[in-house]
Amino acid sequence: MAAASTAAGVTAFHSYSPQEQQSQAQQSTDPPQLSKKPKTTLHKNPLYNPVHSKLSHQIKEKILCLEVMGVDSGKALSSNPSIHSTPLDSIHNIITFLQSKGILQKDLPRIIGMCPSILTANINHQLIPVFNFLSRDLNIPDHNYRRVINKCPRLLVSSVEDQLKPALFYLKRLGFRDLGALAYQDCVLLVSNVENTLMPKLDYLISLGFSKPEAVEMVLRCPGLFTFSLDNNFKPKFEYFEKEMKRDVSELKDFPQYFAFSLEKRIKPRHLEALECGVEISLPFLLKTTDEEFAELLRK
Template sequence: MAAAAAAVTAFHSYSPQEQQLQQQQAHSQQSTDTPQLSKKPKTLLHKHPLYTPVHSKLSLQFKEKILCLEVMGVDSGKALALNPSIHSTTLDSIHKIITFLQSKGILQQDLPRIIGMCPKILTSNINNELIPVFNFLSHDLNIPDHNFRKVINKCPRLLVSSVKDQLKPALFYLKRLGFKDLGALAYQDCVLLVSNVENTLMPKLDYLISLGFSKPEAVEMVLRCPGLFTFSLENNFKPKFDYFAREMKRDMSELKDFPQYFAFSLEKRIKPRHLECLENGVDISLPLLLKTTDEEFAELLNQHNNSRNM
């Protein structure tokens, strides 16, 4: 078994003498106001270097959960802040979830990132929440078992998304728009599956239509550049379109043909290159303006300047 699961198992493995000692300490704690846990109980835990800094008044069980998370490489403070329910869950429950994830191909080295991003996983119900997600990946997206790890690592939020209320409605909406490549949805654009249809996906499409594109044109744009569904309206779409329309004064057909425009940084790529073109009197297509490397872009400017001086 992987190190993380083994660590959790080890924390449960007390000898009869150790169990008796813990019972005596618990009985003693009930009869005095002084917490007995300040006297380090002689378990496997007390020898671990992370044990000492933990506050002495915390229960042994809670200390073990903190240590379990840290051994896995998870920031216990962040995990507890994002998911307070970890306080009340049992170490045995955490152990079962880790073991289940490993049975699905998730490796110990994957756990810090997966659980760090979605600590809610640690208090999920295996039968009612986690198993349905893997069934969805298998039955609805045709993902083979050996590729579960690839998909989950790409988007850990899948594990904390409701199949009924989130994943299936998103998949239905995307397929209705024309997303036919299930492999691409699973391995590249799976973040779209955890995006709310009414609050996230539809408003992005509606915004493109509000710019003057027809619905078929807007749909074609998101099919060509699925990332459009992930961009912020206020922080991405609006400022970039404003610059496109007011400063660049380019034709809307260019934006329709190259929706990837919205994927480039306004301050680091779009503005500086547009200004350089203005300074050099160069008019190049939107893809060449943004997709070329710095070296290629500089060469384009040099070629234009050389041809103008001939």
């Protein structure tokens, strides 16, 4: 399977003759022949308007290769202008390297789509250190690299020394001991800035009246708390909890997952239904139960 994927990658980056380039360029105007994905936004790229006819063969070949891989070339070129000047062989080496680490051809559209800067990364100084970090610091075996990278492609464009190691050190200091859970479930925490993202979330929980040990216990039980927005998640949900639901803050200590539920689609509707029925239900039963189970609780 890996060999097939590598072959596909090499085919996608085949060097075309001028005649082949013209033929392939003509085919690229017909989306069904290249990809089943929606029409690219390439026509909106400044590169194409109004000087598209002056594009070099190399740029056209890069565009074709990206589209053949299933990557939105317009978005990739707009998000990472360095692709314009990066040699095609260099991009090919990136793809080959990722495939050597177990990344499959079918994974590339999503990975590159989320992080186009991967295509111009330095293999020795940027990518290899990331895989060394996964192996040495998180104890991830080689055959599981793909699982982790697919979970969080941003790992590939994160500095090991400036971001990944500091985040891991901070999380371990808080009490995150399960490296497997960090790698396979909560690896987004590793690409989070400690001072600007992680610490403010913990400080906010403490500001609600929890002690630091209590706040730490909450994020250990629900690591997703570190990923929620203060303004769009924490603050409106706590305001509703305090002013409308009029519940004791201690319930949040026992059920921090409250912040993971949608305010408009879950919390408010369930609370109003229970209020209308005159029934008081604990937070876990109020929010975690299925619609059928919740309806049964109200009937009882």
